Amino acid sequence: MGNVLIEELFYAGSPPAAGSDHYNADQFIELYNIAAEPVALGGLLIGDVYGLAGEINPGSDPDSFAASDPERVYFENLWRIPGDPEDVVLYPGETLVIAQDGTNHQPFSGIDSTGADFEAYVESSGNDEDYPLVANLESVHYTAGYDWLMTVFGPSVALLEPGSEAELEDSSVGSWWELKSAPVARVIDALDSLMDADSGAYKRLPESVDAGFVYVSDTYSGESVRRRLVDDVPTDTNNSSEDFEVGSPKPYGL
């Protein structure tokens, strides 16, 4: 399972189109199997990590746990790929796409998520659509709104090995924000994205899982962060500053 990488993260949202100027339901996460053998992904956990993406409002200080508890990763939301491990197999060189909404986002965005492998369907919100052709992730822990819309300023995403939910620790921020944390040893891959080049103090992920961070030029820029290719192979040094580059969204492949 250590052969599964986050290959691409599209979080920024799309430029104004068709009367919409804050469209980010086209967000997606793409995973890649870098190994020579198939990888079984049923039970894999994926989530976004607690903390501000930068000084979004004047005076807002870094609030992540990266410095105070570098042995764990603290999730705002966690999802599980359904099934037994072999129910979801990713073959060598193939990618798996997780979409916010498994629909065609035109005309608001050029992205068509009808080909996604999974979508985040928030049944409890009563305000998210369940697209029948795209399988749903299972919710493990949820604190977002009507849909799992990650911050367009830059979310941090991590993959966890399958395991018991009892191994996840509860913690809270203030009196109401409930988080789930997991030891860094359970992290398969992770990617820190932040607001801009000056936001390094806001890193959410411990250096042991991502020593760097990525950023795009602006919110709703239509830009995606994609893994650099070295001899056509995605590179992985656990340092996203070096491993990722900004480009156009490219779901369904390298």
Ligand SMILES: [Ca+2]
């Ligand atoms: Ca959704």
Ligand SMILES: [Ca+2]
């Ligand atoms: Ca669905």
Ligand SMILES: [Ca+2]
């Ligand atoms: Ca891609």
